[in-house]
Amino acid sequence: MTKFTNLNRAPTAPNAKRTEIQNPELWNFPMDYPISIIGHEGEHDTLRNEVTLILAEIFPDFDAASIMVKPSKTGKFHALRARLYLTSADEVNRLYTALDKAKTVKTVV
Numbered sequence: 358m359t360k361f362t363n364l365n366r367a368p369t370a371p372n373a374k375r376t377e378i379q380n381p382e383l384w385n386f387p388m389d390y391p392i393s394i395i396g397h398e399g400e401h402d403t404l405r406n407e408v409t410l411i412l413a414e415i416f417p418d419f420d421a422a423s424i425m426v427k428p429s430k431t432g433k434f435h436a437l438r439a440r441l442y443l444t445s446a447d448e449v450n451r452l453y454t455a456l457d458k459a460k461t462v463k464t465v466v
Contacts, residue, residue, distance in 0.1 A: 376453040378446050387444045393466040394437045394456060401426060401435040404461040408437050411455045415448060416441060434463065 378384060396404035409421045425438045443449060456465050 376457045377450045381446060384446060384449070386446070387442060390441045390443045390449075392439055392441060394439075394462055395434050395464040395466070396437075396461045397463060398428065398433050398435055400461045401428075404435060405437060407459050407461050408456070411452070411459060412439065412441070415451050415455065 394404070394408050405424065405426060409424065412419045412424075413421065419439075419441065423439060427436045427438065428434070429436065441452075453465065456462050
């Protein structure tokens, strides 16, 4: 008998929501964490403002001036890039939950 394994899905934490850390054993806090937040081109100022408010709420010491904005090659999207200093899984979960609810955010990498 052959047993098939789903290779596309990593094991997840019990009862984890989509916006929560899925593999907590892979995270070592505190840590520097690069993040790219992608939104549509026409909303790039609104995207920056919304993301800045989210980051300031979760990371009070975050310097908003450090956010870099880069348009995509096609010009359809803008990526905001930042480096965050994470101290706990709770910060990660709060961050991804807030970004998931943000109207201007399309994808977070």
